[in-house]
Amino acid sequence: MKQTSTIAAGGREDALMSAAPRERLTAGGVVGRLLGNTTSAIAVVLLIICVVLTLLSDRFLTPQNIYAILAQSAVVGVAAVGGTFVIITGGIDLSVGAAIGLAGMIGALVIQAGYGAEVGIIVMLAVGMLVGVVNGLSVSMLRLAPFIVTLATMGMAQGLTLESSTGKSVYDLPHAITFFGGDRIFGGLPVSVIVTVIIFIIGQFLLTGTSFGKSVFAVGGNREAARLAGIDVNRVLLIVYLLAGLCAGIAAILTVGRIGAATPTSGAGVELRVIAAIVIGGTSLFGGKGSLWGTLVGVLLIGVINNGLTLLNVDPFLVQFMQSALIFAAVLFDAVNTRRLARNRMRRT
Amino acid sequence: MTKQSALVELTNVSKRYPGVVALDDVTLAFRAGTVTALAGENGAGKSTLIKILSGAVEADSGVVTIGGAPLPRTPGEVIESGISTIYQELTDISEMSVLDNVLLARHSLRWGVLNRKANRRQATAALDRVGLAGLDLGRTVSSLSPAQRQQLEIARCLARNARVLIFDEPTSSLPEGEVEALLQTIKQLRREGLAIIYISHHLEELFAIADDIVVMRDGAVVDQRPVNAWTQPELVRAMLARDLKNAYPWVERSLGPVLLGVKDLVAPGVRSSSLSARASEIVGLVGLDGAGRTELMKAIAGATRPSEGSISLAGAPVRLGSLAHARQLGIVYAPEDRKAEGLILDAPIRDNVVLGLYSLVARLGIVRSRRLGAFARDAVRDYGVKASSIRQVVGGLSGGNQQKVILARVAEGGPRVIMFDDPTRGVDVGAKSSIYEQVIRLAQRGATVLLTSSDTDEVLAMSDRVYVLRAGRIVDEVQRADFNRERILTSASLG
Numbered sequence: 069m070k071q072t073s074t075i076a077a078g079g080r081e082d083a084l085m086s087a088a089p090r091e092r093l094t095a096g097g098v099v100g101r102l103l104g105n106t107t108s109a110i111a112v113v114l115l116i117i118c119v120v121l122t123l124l125s126d127r128f129l130t131p132q133n134i135y136a137i138l139a140q141s142a143v144v145g146v147a148a149v150g151g152t153f154v155i156i157t158g159g160i161d162l163s164v165g166a167a168i169g170l171a172g173m174i175g176a177l178v179i180q181a182g183y184g185a186e187v188g189i190i191v192m193l194a195v196g197m198l199v200g201v202v203n204g205l206s207v208s209m210l211r212l213a214p215f216i217v218t219l220a221t222m223g224m225a226q227g228l229t230l231e232s233s234t235g236k237s238v239y240d241l242p243h244a245i246t247f248f249g250g251d252r253i254f255g256g257l258p259v260s261v262i263v264t265v266i267i268f269i270i271g272q273f274l275l276t277g278t279s280f281g282k283s284v285f286a287v288g289g290n291r292e293a294a295r296l297a298g299i300d301v302n303r304v305l306l307i308v309y310l311l312a313g314l315c316a317g318i319a320a321i322l323t324v325g326r327i328g329a330a331t332p333t334s335g336a337g338v339e340l341r342v343i344a345a346i347v348i349g350g351t352s353l354f355g356g357k358g359s360l361w362g363t364l365v366g367v368l369l370i371g372v373i374n375n376g377l378t379l380l381n382v383d384p385f386l387v388q389f390m391q392s393a394l395i396f397a398a399v400l401f402d403a404v405n406t407r408r409l410a411r412n413r414m415r416r417t
Numbered sequence: 418m419t420k421q422s423a424l425v426e427l428t429n430v431s432k433r434y435p436g437v438v439a440l441d442d443v444t445l446a447f448r449a450g451t452v453t454a455l456a457g458e459n460g461a462g463k464s465t466l467i468k469i470l471s472g473a474v475e476a477d478s479g480v481v482t483i484g485g486a487p488l489p490r491t492p493g494e495v496i497e498s499g500i501s502t503i504y505q506e507l508t509d510i511s512e513m514s515v516l517d518n519v520l521l522a523r524h525s526l527r528w529g530v531l532n533r534k535a536n537r538r539q540a541t542a543a544l545d546r547v548g549l550a551g552l553d554l555g556r557t558v559s560s561l562s563p564a565q566r567q568q569l570e571i572a573r574c575l576a577r578n579a580r581v582l583i584f585d586e587p588t589s590s591l592p593e594g595e596v597e598a599l600l601q602t603i604k605q606l607r608r609e610g611l612a613i614i615y616i617s618h619h620l621e622e623l624f625a626i627a628d629d630i631v632v633m634r635d636g637a638v639v640d641q642r643p644v645n646a647w648t649q650p651e652l653v654r655a656m657l658a659r660d661l662k663n664a665y666p667w668v669e670r671s672l673g674p675v676l677l678g679v680k681d682l683v684a685p686g687v688r689s690s691s692l693s694a695r696a697s698e699i700v701g702l703v704g705l706d707g708a709g710r711t712e713l714m715k716a717i718a719g720a721t722r723p724s725e726g727s728i729s730l731a732g733a734p735v736r737l738g739s740l741a742h743a744r745q746l747g748i749v750y751a752p753e754d755r756k757a758e759g760l761i762l763d764a765p766i767r768d769n770v771v772l773g774l775y776s777l778v779a780r781l782g783i784v785r786s787r788r789l790g791a792f793a794r795d796a797v798r799d800y801g802v803k804a805s806s807i808r809q810v811v812g813g814l815s816g817g818n819q820q821k822v823i824l825a826r827v828a829e830g831g832p833r834v835i836m837f838d839d840p841t842r843g844v845d846v847g848a849k850s851s852i853y854e855q856v857i858r859l860a861q862r863g864a865t866v867l868l869t870s871s872d873t874d875e876v877l878a879m880s881d882r883v884y885v886l887r888a889g890r891i892v893d894e895v896q897r898a899d900f901n902r903e904r905i906l907t908s909a910s911l912g
Contacts, residue, residue, distance in 0.1 A: 279775035293752070293760055295720070296758055297826065
């Protein structure tokens with residue numbers, strides 16, 4: 069271990085020592101890359117399901133139905149953009165559905181009270197971000213567990229929604245606000261789909277093209293290493309939850325527009341579909357790994373499966389079962405994959 | 418030394434790891450009613466010996482027997498055969514009761530379910546033997562003192578009918594005042610006829626408790642005498658017994674003005690420490706494990722929050738406990754634990770090199786991917802990281818190459834003070850010297866370098882000056898011209 073002569077002669081000639089391991093890595097690397105790239109794997113699954121549904125139902129591959137799938141996926145899609153950031157940091161946001169409900173309701177009540185649609189929109193975004201700030205401060209400064217924090221804020225937001233609305237829906241919202249979630253342009257293309265695409269593009273740029281995005285991956289990959297390397301971990305976490313809240317606010321606008329009203333139960337259960345889409349898309353619940361393209365494919369996969377099961381007249385209870393089974397499979401895959409990577413590492417060092 | 422009463426015997430035992438002979442033809446006997454101390458530096462082979470005796474690893478060749486029978490192959494069977502190990506860290510379950518902790522292993526043994534009375538009787542008997550008579554069996558373990566918890570661990574081993582007890586650095590987690598109680602317990606167990614193997618870096622403990630002291634070096638037993646045939650200087654010399662290596666790439670540099678000043682710093686694990694370091698100087702921090710080397714570095718880097726004292730850089734005060742401010746001024750820390758604190762193992766080399774240096778490759782927060790790629794490729798080339806591409810995942814690299822990635826990151830930020838915490842841990846010899854070439858190069862460029870290593874010789878070989886730490890304090894300061902390993906090691910290990 070401490071042979072003086074070797075040190076003297078060694079110099080920088082450690083090529084010999086690293087040559088063999090590198091070869092081994094390449095051999096295992098091919099399989100690893102195939103397994104590791106979940107996005108393409110899931111995209112193939114999505115394609116197969118689409119082909120099968122086209123064969124099984126002649127109503128599947130029609131412009132109307134495709135638009136319907138996309139419109140139904142918009143709310144989950146927008147919320148999943150923020151959720152992907154959160155999960156890449158190793159956190160989770162269970163409050164997103166409730167935040168959508170609360171933001172939509174408070175915004176609608178503000179409009180009903182006589183303020184304009186613009187104010188209503190700003191209020192919806194602000195309420196979403198407020199929930200995000202509470203989550204973000206709790207997770208960063210107070211160092212609370214994201215799961216528990218967002219479970220609590222989920223309950224709080226639901227309670228506030230019911231309290232403020234006294235359990236009643238708010239109808240007759242102005243067109244300026246329902247336009248985003250309900251209208252169609254260019255011969256049937258839902259506006260909500262355009263909004264979703266824009267949010268995805270912005271999110272993708274933020275995640276892969278900026279210092280902030282790099283920091284998000286670093287915090288999720290190894291929080292302590294990121295901190296010691298000079299990344300302000302608390303700031304990154306706060307911004308990430310704030311973004312998730314902002315996305316919830318935008319999703320609230322889409323939800324209100326789609327239904328044409330703010331109902332006390334809007335957004336309920338969205339968090340489950342959001343998390344499912346993200347995990348199915350290959351973002352690891354352990355943090356540090358993930359992509360928005362994967363999330364996009366995950367969102368579409370869930371939308372297509374829901375639509376297909378409806379077209380095939382499958383019992384709605386069974387639909388719920390199958391959706392949850394899909395999450396189970398995705399989480400299992402994630403865990404097995406992560407453990408496999410860790411094991412490979414152990415073997416190497 | 419083999420006598421009739423030898424309880425555990427090793428005969429010609431060897432163990433190799435790739436590139437290293439961890440144990441080299443070791444023949445040893447441990448007798449009942451005897452405390453045998455193992456002394457040696459880090460990497461001398463003591464841990465490997467313990468791992469073999471506890472069944473954690475198997476020897477490549479040679480024979481190990483317990484009570485004349487071959488040592489079983491699995492850790493569980495080894496414990497049943499009568500060899501138990503008390504590890505450096507506590508292994509109790511802190512929220513469970515004393516009773517449940519003492520009998521933790523009992524449940525997994527023969528009887529399955531025992532009746533309450535017999536359980537209590539057994540636990541009480543075991544606790545009596547370690548000096549914890551009268552302890553309330555229902556108390557949760559977390560309410561006990563560290564020494565009591567350690568004695569409880571011993572009681573657990575006794576409850577498993579241990580005949581051989583191995584103590585691996587048992588005092589490193591104890592406050593100074595509680596060491597004596599542990600030594601008394603061990604003496605009592607010796608009187609009861611147990612064979613005890615005792616390992617500690619603290620030489621005065623060895624002299625206080627051992628009957629025999631065995632010195633290991635580079636995997637082999639180099640000397641073995643009854644305790645009264647040793648003197649402390651002789652023991653230190655036997656442990657080292659090597660010449661200062663000229664193989665490290667140390668070269669003389671002209672030193673600049675004082676850059677880093679630390680005054681009366683009190684921080685977690687650091688007790689009132691003062692030091693200063695000049696530009697281009699390499700300053701070593703020497704001390705045993707737990708002496709506060711890492712803690713002092715982290716406090717200077719702002720990774721922990723000092724409660725008292727001051728730090729200055731070129732005369733200007735550094736905000737205490739602020740990583741951001743320290744980094745802004747150019748004070749950086751390369752962590753000791755690469756995997757836990759230094760790297761994102763699942764991320765590619767590229768992202769690890771640029772970690773926290775995004776401003777170098779971004780404008781207005783937008784990362785220029787071409788600049789990022791060029792930055793990473795330059796770093797890989799300049800620091801000699803052996804990899805097929807900058808996209809290769811860091812977790813798959815060898816320890817030496819991982820360390821070079823950290824080195825590149827630390828060096829590229831334009832630092833003025835760099836703290837390397839054990840930069841060659843788990844690194845092979847070839848990579849070691851190329852890492853130190855870079856360290857020298859950084860010092861030549863005018864940076865102040867603080868350096869630690871688990872290998873004291875290495876620090877001495879690379880440093881212009883060292884501070885010796887003991888129990889969180891700086892207790893000595895030695896210039897390179899006056900380096901004397903015996904003196905340094907003695908002041909590091911003797912209180």
